[in-house]
Amino acid sequence: MPCDALWRLDATALVAGYRAGHFTPEQALQACLARDAATRERLNALIWRDPEGALAAARASTRRWAQGQPLSELDGVPVTVKDNLHVQGWPTRWGSRLLPEQPRPDDELPVARLRAAGAVLWAKTHLPEFAMQGITDNLLHGPCHNPWDLGRTPGGSSGGAAAAVAAGVGPLALATDGGGSIRRPAAHCGVLGFKPSAGRVPRAGGLPEIFLDYEVVGGLARSSRDLQTLLEVLAGGTKAAVPEPTPCPTRPTRPTRILVLPRFGQHPVQAGVRERLAQVAEGLQALGHALVQPASFDLADDLNQHWPSLNGVGLAWLLDTPAAWARLGTGQPAPADLRLAGPVAQAALAAGRQGTAQSLFRLLAAIHVLQQTMRALFEQADFVLTPSTACVAWPLGVSHPEQIDGQPVGPRGHAVFTALANAAGLPAISLPAGLVGGLPCGLQLIGPAGADAAVLALARQWEPVLRQGPFWPPGLEPAPNEAVA
DSSP states (O other): OOGGGGGGSOHHHHHHHHHHTSSOHHHHHHHHHHHHHHHHHHHOOEEEEOHHHHHHHHHHHHHHHHTTOOSSTTTTOEEEEETTSOOBTSBOOTTOTTSOOOBBSSOOHHHHHHHHTTOEEEEEEOOOGGGOSSSOEETTTEEOOBTTBTTBOOOSSSHHHHHHHHHTSOSEEEEEESSSTTHHHHHHHTSEEEEOOTTTSOOOSSSOOTTGGGOEEEEEESSHHHHHHHHHHHHHOSOOOOOOOOOOOSSOSSOOEEEEOSOSTTOOOOHHHHHHHHHHHHHHHHTTOEEEOOSOOOTTHHHHHHTTHHHHHHHHHHHHOHHHHHTTOSSOSSOSOGGGSOHHHHHHHHHHHHOOHHHHHHHHHHHHHHHHHHHHHTTTOSEEEEESSSSOOOBTTSSSOSEETTEEOOTTGGGTTTHHHHHHTOOEEEEEEEEETTEEEEEEEEOOTTOHHHHHHHHHHHHHHHOOSOSSOGGGOOOTTSOOO
C-alpha cells in the first residue's frame, strides 16, 4: 500500500505493518495529517491539532519498532481525543466559551494510559457544549458535518470523533458515553462505537463529573478488533496484545440467546431501520443463535422520561458550586459570565436550578428498578439486540428530528435505546448494519455487566455479517490510484 494511503488501515493492520517493517508510525501519522488537511473544511471534526508533538511521538515509536521493543499493540497508532478529556499541554474547552483556552498540566488517566502504551495523540475532536446534545455544534466551532452527507449531523456528543474515524482521518478515537454519546454517532457515521461496563475503565484527573459514573470512557473505530485492543489498554495498562485472528465459526459453539427488541414501548422507529434489524435477526438465527422477541418492551420508558433531568442537575451543580468549578483549574473562582454559554446549556441550567428533590428521586428510582430488572432479564437471555438509534442522521441546524416514521417525537425520540446501558452499567456496542436511504444504520448489542469481552467477541463474529454496502462515504472516496486495503 502506498504510504499516503495508510489512513485507510485500522489500528491492527497498522501495527502488523510496523512489525513487518512495511512502513513506520511516522508515515502512518503523515497519512492521517494529509487526510485531515484534505477533509477538514468539509467535516469540521477536529478542533485542536498538535502535529509537532505527534510527530515527535511517532518518531519515538518508529525507533521502538525498529528495535523490536514496542510498548503495546497500540504503539504508534494515531488516536484522537474528545474535547472533554484532558491531554497534557492541550486545552480542554468542553465545547464551551466558559472555559478558557489554556493548556492542561496533566493527562486524564485514560489518556495517560494511551500515552504510556505508545499511542500517538495528535488531535481533539468536536463536541456540543458540555457534551449535552445529540448533535455536534457549539458557539466556539460551529457544526460538525456527517461524512456520508455533509448537510446532516454526525450525532452527538462524540460527533467529531465518529466523523473523523468514518472519514479516515484517524483509525481510533477516545471518547465518552453518558447516555449514548459514543454509540449513536457511531451509528450515524457507519463506524463501531463501544461503551464499556461501569467501572471497567477507571477515570481520574479529569473534568468534574456532571454525569457521575453513568458517563464512561470508550472508543470509536473501524473494527471490533481495534476496540478490543483499546479496551485492554484503557482497562489494564499498557501491555495489551491481540491474538492472531482466527476464522469465525459459521455457527456458535452453543446457541446464544438474544433478546431482539426492534422498539421500546410505543416509541416509533424508522421503517428502514426496523427492516434492517429484522434482516439481521434472520441472519443471526441462520447462524444458530436462539432469538427471543417479546410482544412489547416498555422497561426503559420510565428511565427515558426522567433521564434528561440529569443534564440540568449536573450542570447546575457545576456552575453553582465554587468547589466544583475550581476543579476545572481555570484560575477563576466561578464562571465569569454565564451569558457566554449557549442556549442549550442555558436552558439545561435553568431546568436544573428549578429541579426538586422529588424529581431527582424519580430518576434514581427509575435507575434502581431498571438495574434490578436487567439483572433478571440476563438470566433469560445472553445478549440484547436493538437499533442504536430510532432513525438515521437528520439535517444540520435542528437539535433532533421532529418526526420518526410519521409520528411526532420529542428531543430524545431518536435516542430511546441507549441510556438503558448507562443507567444499568452495561457494556454495549454499536455495529454498522448497512445503509438506509443512503445513510448509515447501526445496531446495538448489549451484554450483562462485566461481560465486555463477550460483547466484543460476539461483535467480531457478527461484524462481517452485519456490514453491507460501501465502506467509505461516497463524497469522501479515496483517490482512484490508491490501493485498496
